[in-house]
Amino acid sequence: MNLNTLLRAMPLVKPTLENPEITAIVNDHRKVGPGSMFICIKGHSVDGHDFAKEAAEKGAAAILSEKPLSLSIPVIVVNDTKHAMAVLADVFYGHPTEKLRLVGITGTNGKTTTSFMVEEIFREAGLETGLIGTISMKIGDRIIETKNTTPDTIVLQETFAEMVGEGVDAAVMEVSSHALVQGRVDGCDFDVAVFTNLSQDHLDYHKTMEEYKKAKGLLFTKLGNTYTKPKFAVINADDPAGEQYITDTSAHVVTYGIDHSADFTAENIVMDSNGTSFTLNSPEGKSNVYLKLMGKFSVYNTLAAIAAAYVSNVPLESIIRTVEAVQGVPGRFESVDEGQDFSVIVDYAHTPDSLENVLKTIKEFAGKRIFAVVGCGGDRDRTKRPLMAAAACKYASDPIFTSDNPRTEDPLAILKDMEKGVEGMNYQVIPDRKEAINAAIKAAREGDVVLIAGKGHETYQIIGDKVFDFDDRLVASNAIKELRRC
Ligand SMILES: CC(=O)N[C@H]1[C@@H](OP(=O)(O)OP(=O)(O)OC[C@H]2O[C@@H](n3ccc(=O)[nH]c3=O)[C@H](O)[C@@H]2O)O[C@H](CO)[C@@H](O)[C@@H]1O[C@H](C)C(=O)N[C@@H](C)C(=O)N[C@H](CCC(=O)O)C(=O)O
């Protein structure tokens, strides 16, 4: 594609005299090759404008910048290169999301779980699917590793183009608040946007809950709606933030909830050690649903998935059949079962609200003691640490505070932050995560439950800037096997 064809996507930008062929669009100068357009992004750690000269030397054919640069190749100046990058990536890759049914899911907790369910529903309904989120990206059964929950704009559009090329009909993606603020999804044509819930997280980045709420709201304010391409905002009616999103969106609103009236609701919720049953009220009347998943929060995720699939024209009967068959999502309430006489559960709860939810659920079926091995990530929201510690002490009989991913912070300082929320309460501190897990498993007796929270599916631990192999599930399973040898 030549430069001026690409630039037509930005009506205020004048065509350039030189009109080189653009072979790639890139925002990392290390990836520039002959014919690339290099987009300068002012980042949180460095300013991409500082690499423009090197990009030109490496053969870039054009530069997109937020300021004039004196270079011998065309430099196109725009106010916001992040936004322009999203528009250009959409054009460069041939508007892939217009050719897909696209469901975007935002909210503090439940995005990964809900997106897995929606993808499974689509797949069982006979559609070819794609999935983008925290655990990985998937095109059909092909797994592609990712660094972020919502990847960078260019990776995103390139991936959607691959999906289209491989015959994918419907894609489901998690949309993080960081991605919304940074415009990573500005080039995406969502058909359905889902809101799970809002509770405290990421205040290191958004600073206040109001700003965090606004960030999530961008998915709904930017959704649009037309007669020929109707858009749907699927909103949790029980979460106060939902009201704002309903007011702000121009899409068709579909609600779900348990405590408030909504288009999709659940009543008669009953949980036992094998799962959770409820009566679904939907536009098609009442249906009985029996999930293999545990807890009220799983009912919320299921309602969100049911509503998103329903407005995507999947028959309700097929939707229910699929959600009932869902076994679980890796690292979410995942059991480690080596035949021991106590339960071990690995879960990705890393916010105060998710920890409280998961522990409340455990408390409903736990016969005896609850050990909760919990840590908080470094270089992330510090204010959630005492709240997470307090949730652990409130619901677990035996909380053990340990390290999560300390990243560049001192692990002991993170633990001190946690302890500020639980002065005078009963807990242990074991900074080494493996030792903490081993200690919980060694102390557990018949009927007890050991919750290992915070890292779920992660197969690594980040200490300083080093990444070590670490999988809670493996560590736990080895600890149980070790017990037998003693
Ligand atoms: C704080 C934050 O969100 N950072 C994201 C941001 O990176 P950044 O602003 O730091 O970028 P930078 O390193 O300053 O670089 C600026 C520009 O210079 C370019 N560059 C840089 C170096 C160089 O040598 N040459 C060069 O050209 C870079 O390619 C970039 O275009 O943009 C990058 C591309 O989109 C993201 O990968 C990166 O996520 C980092 C890794 C991260 O940890 N983000 C977390 C906080 C995050 O986004 N989390 C959410 C999930 C949260 C949740 O809901 O749980 C997520 O979506 O993953």
Ligand SMILES: Nc1ncnc2c1ncn2[C@@H]1O[C@H](COP(=O)(O)OP(=O)(O)OP(=O)(O)O)[C@@H](O)[C@H]1O
């Ligand atoms: N609807 C929900 N409400 C509250 N807590 C939930 C809900 N769904 C899941 N959780 C809890 O949150 C944890 C993370 O769930 P999940 O991975 O689905 O969320 P996420 O929004 O994708 O998180 P992340 O932002 O880290 O990607 C789960 O392990 C569980 O403890």
Ligand SMILES: N[C@H](CCC[C@H](N)C(=O)O)C(=O)O
């Ligand atoms: N997407 C979340 C994941 C947190 C997982 C937890 N294990 C941690 O490292 O804090 C974040 O980046 O804040």
Ligand SMILES: [Mg+2]
């Ligand atoms: Mg996720």
